Amino acid sequence: MNNWVEACAAGDIEQEDLVRFDHGGRTFAIYRSPDDDYFATDGLCTHEQVHLEDGLVMDDIIECPMHNGRFNYKTGEALRSPACVNLKTYPVRVEGGMVLINLG
Template sequence: MSEWVHACATDDIDEEDLIRWNHNGKGYALYNTEKGFYATDIMCTHEEQSLEDGLVIDCIIECPLHGGRFDIITGKALSEPVYVDLKTYPTKVEDGELFVQVG
């Protein structure tokens, strides 16, 4: 069953950046982009590298290990060596707080 879980304050994430958030033993990447706040799995689908130190440009995350890129909004794999899309999670903002739908 899906539930909305408080993740952080929106001020905790700089624009065009991400932070790692752990919930129930699973890691998530939380992003602040010009189009809003988004959440994906924290691990790259290529070689299980954390995206935590990746580069966020507009709505794209670049893996720090091999440079594969994903669309933050859709999770779509955009460039080699990544071919498997990144799982995304719905987010919402209420009173300056970010919530992620997990489950």
């Protein structure tokens, strides 16, 4: 089944940053690593459902802008309280300069 969805242009994301992507009533975060790889997670912190789009990205870590919980955006692993539930991650690919995520 084809569940790949265009999220944004690859050039829309700076290295060590993220963009918010809303689709089907859900929010996602699309990241660009320092190595120019792309990743995707749910876009809301698992602690209090705060949007991660204003969070700080450092290497492969996203820090929630509200209570400073941290996650590894490559694996979704919660790394620092108050976040204790992992983020869901999604497969990503880049085609024709566009970032696609698989929502299936």
